[in-house]
Amino acid sequence: MSAPFKRGGAAVGRLADLDPIEAGAVMYLRMWSEGEGGRADAASDFQLTLGADCGRAAMLTLDRLCSLCAAHGRRPLIRHGLGCACLGADENCFAQMIAAASEGAREDAMMLASLIVRPDFAPALASLSEELGLTLRRMTAGFKMPTTGHQTPSAVLH
Template sequence: MSTHSSRGGAAVGRLSDLSPIEAGAVMYLRLWSESPEARADAASDFEIALGLDQGRAAMMTLDRLCGLCAHHGRRPLVRHGLGCSCLGADENCFAQMIAAASEGAREDAMMMATLIVRPDFAPALASLSEEMGMVLRRMTASVPLPTTGHKTPSAVLH
């Protein structure tokens, strides 16, 4: 494991320590990163909680958000497995960015976005974080966020 990946994957807490919005952000990042089947599970969650049209829009937001991180990241985000209760440093930064944006703390969200992506993409990431945060806010008002039982592949930390 390289220095960068161990730093980003270092456990800094537990998912149970997070607010529902923060935990949801981490779980949907993990689902999006896992596999096409896991992405379909995320899309299904959104459609069940928000209805067909808003669910599809939420999945598009997640795709754009995670895609931006994957394609324009300062380095690859390190994540833990779907069933892992640990919270990695990169995952925590991602969750805090979305939570801050959902609360209207745009400057804080922008600061965290610059830790994840190149500075020229930070405004777009902060904006998408606000959209995703509002999705998670609507979802937590209606149904609990997922606790998935997917198996952890060997490419992730736990």
């Protein structure tokens, strides 16, 4: 294992333990990172849940947010696989940033954003996090968002 994987990829929990906003943030980060197929699936989710116009706007927000992380990150975000039940350290930071921003905790979102991207890009990332977080809040109102296709026993991390 390389040093960046240890630093950002270490399992710190399970997706099933996250609230729907946090789990959604991680799953859409993973989908976006899978490439065109994953991005098409994310866009489809947004459009089915929010309608065509709002769905396109949500996908644009996700694309801008993830592109900002990729282009101006302090280092590459380490992610677990799309079907993995684990939650990595970087994924947790990302999820907490989105959740904080969706709750109006802008200072917390800025602090977390500064851990992910260079400080001069943290305000933009926090703003995009708020947009995505509010979208996920609308999408998940009244139902729990799926996290993975399988369950693991609570005592098992991997």
